[in-house]
Amino acid sequence: MSFYEQWQQASWEDTQLALYSKTAADVEKALRAEVIDHNDFLALLSPAAAPYLETMAVKSHHLTRQRFGNTLSLFIPLYLSNLCANECDYCGFSMSNRVRRKILSEDEIRRECEAIKSKGYDTILLVTGEHETKVGMEYFKMALAVIRQYFSYVMFEVQPLSAPEYAQLNEAGLNGVMVYQETYHARTYARHHLRGKKADIRWRLEAPDRLGAAGMDKIGLGSLIGLADWRVDSAFTALHLDYLRTRYWRSRYSLSFPRLRPCTGGVDPVMPISDKELVQLICAYRLRFHEVEMSLSTREQATMRDGLFSLGVTAVSAESSTQPGGYSQPADALEQFAIDDTRATPEVAAAIRRGGLQPVWRDWLSGW
Amino acid sequence: MLTIAGHTFRSRLLTGSGKFASGEAMESALAASGSELVTLALKRLMPDSAHDDILSPIVNLGLKLLPNTSGARNAEEAVFAARLAKEALRTSWLKLEIHPDPNYLLPDPVETLIAAEKLVKEGFTVLPYCGADPVLCQRLTDVGCAAVMPLGAPIGSNMGLKTRDFLRIIIEQARVPVIVDAGIGAPSHAAEAMEMGADAVLVNTAIATARDPAEMARAFREAVICGRRAFNAGPGTVSVGPASATSPMTSFLDAL
Numbered sequence: 209m210s211f212y213e214q215w216q217q218a219s220w221e222d223t224q225l226a227l228y229s230k231t232a233a234d235v236e237k238a239l240r241a242e243v244i245d246h247n248d249f250l251a252l253l254s255p256a257a258a259p260y261l262e263t264m265a266v267k268s269h270h271l272t273r274q275r276f277g278n279t280l281s282l283f284i285p286l287y288l289s290n291l292c293a294n295e296c297d298y299c300g301f302s303m304s305n306r307v308r309r310k311i312l313s314e315d316e317i318r319r320e321c322e323a324i325k326s327k328g329y330d331t332i333l334l335v336t337g338e339h340e341t342k343v344g345m346e347y348f349k350m351a352l353a354v355i356r357q358y359f360s361y362v363m364f365e366v367q368p369l370s371a372p373e374y375a376q377l378n379e380a381g382l383n384g385v386m387v388y389q390e391t392y393h394a395r396t397y398a399r400h401h402l403r404g405k406k407a408d409i410r411w412r413l414e415a416p417d418r419l420g421a422a423g424m425d426k427i428g429l430g431s432l433i434g435l436a437d438w439r440v441d442s443a444f445t446a447l448h449l450d451y452l453r454t455r456y457w458r459s460r461y462s463l464s465f466p467r468l469r470p471c472t473g474g475v476d477p478v479m480p481i482s483d484k485e486l487v488q489l490i491c492a493y494r495l496r497f498h499e500v501e502m503s504l505s506t507r508e509q510a511t512m513r514d515g516l517f518s519l520g521v522t523a524v525s526a527e528s529s530t531q532p533g534g535y536s537q538p539a540d541a542l543e544q545f546a547i548d549d550t551r552a553t554p555e556v557a558a559a560i561r562r563g564g565l566q567p568v569w570r571d572w573l574s575g576w
Numbered sequence: 577m578l579t580i581a582g583h584t585f586r587s588r589l590l591t592g593s594g595k596f597a598s599g600e601a602m603e604s605a606l607a608a609s610g611s612e613l614v615t616l617a618l619k620r621l622m623p624d625s626a627h628d629d630i631l632s633p634i635v636n637l638g639l640k641l642l643p644n645t646s647g648a649r650n651a652e653e654a655v656f657a658a659r660l661a662k663e664a665l666r667t668s669w670l671k672l673e674i675h676p677d678p679n680y681l682l683p684d685p686v687e688t689l690i691a692a693e694k695l696v697k698e699g700f701t702v703l704p705y706c707g708a709d710p711v712l713c714q715r716l717t718d719v720g721c722a723a724v725m726p727l728g729a730p731i732g733s734n735m736g737l738k739t740r741d742f743l744r745i746i747i748e749q750a751r752v753p754v755i756v757d758a759g760i761g762a763p764s765h766a767a768e769a770m771e772m773g774a775d776a777v778l779v780n781t782a783i784a785t786a787r788d789p790a791e792m793a794r795a796f797r798e799a800v801i802c803g804r805r806a807f808n809a810g811p812g813t814v815s816v817g818p819a820s821a822t823s824p825m826t827s828f829l830d831a832l
Contacts, residue, residue: 277595
């Protein structure tokens, strides 16, 4: 049984009802519990937990420091291509958007790697739009071979692949894959993913299963906040993680909580999350999953990021360019979305240190 | 004096270099701990980079390095890391750590034994992190490990000596130094391990994540000394039943 079957059995409406009927007593029970189960997690995620934010933050801070120490990992995204064969109405790469398309060549990838390497990074997240024919396995293997010469830990955020393909990439030195579900709500998913392979929700939902079976070191989950009710989507994300971690026990997991950002031709969030609620979500995740990694992108503004550094987050990106070629040759009108925290890497590292944390650049041996 | 593979140490407190807020915080804590043997994760090292916040402070203090293979998920990866460590740090001492489970980071006994045997044959001085399994410790000793490092509780948990009864057996059977590693969250835990007869303890999280790491390091230093002193002094036995002047159960013996 894959997660698809479990997802089919879980009811969105029942979860929503459970979330919105939680009371202060449920929250207090969850905060006292030695082991926080899914039901307790729903209480912490619910509107009833809002008055307990400070208590949750203190607990989240302590749990994170005990587990991960006084450190914060740094990574950087590298956009390889903005070609896309999908029609997703919230994304700047969407097929029908009339933007200049670009696929980095081997030489261009090398130039980007050198530009990034000079900033001190050793962990990299490779991002592409979804275009199987032009940016498929052959391209991935070429890119991986080049990039592995520069970075110890390499992650992908590309279209979902098959189990044998994941196994091949694992063998070729890929360490982690992020496959964000965007939303677990079937109708909303269908409404936003109008054309292309991404419209197949099952193929995407089962991608983490395929990654686990392929023995990938890190698997990243998350939903795009703003598409549907974020509380319910986060509850489903937690179910997904709980399902995966018991089955694929050798992999580690990472959660992200990207908020919908402005982009070319983009939609407005139907249910935005406030800053306070985002903090509540991060703390609820930490209280439920002590060991999970949580990453934070430059979508968030600097003040928010600096505050979140000590509240549960374990990895942050900085100085990100969301356009292919953006590190060595910045150009306009190619980006996936507009970032908010535009500080340079040394400034972000200094902010991390001011928060009493040591920036970690390297946490893996190239060759493993 | 603690002797491991012919090398003598005055301090029985081993420390780690992870989880500190800064290189300076680590340096002051290591200095305060009195530790002479410090473990460091090879995967974190950036010796050629401006971002080296770990190696330089340890070298500055003149401490002996104990590189570890943390992050390795099987014997093959551990052996690879060990060879890199030897080349990069010019030491054949190694803390062997293999944890395929990223959740509790518990050591894999099968892979650890395989890697230990191989590395000993390659000339490494191997100190394996392992479960508190007395038979496994015997097997690791048989293949030539210089010490064994059984856990008190999961890494970073600060839970103390949850494996107490098994540690006693390991210490009783030991032919090499027993270093209690992982789970020691307070100086009292360290003292308890030393009173039981452990040869040394390794402490990292409890020092690195303390509000004042240097002061906590000092507390651990003293606790380890106290614990060892108590062990050497030979603690009195704990009474097992109610003390009684009369012996109603055995008074019939007087009539015989």
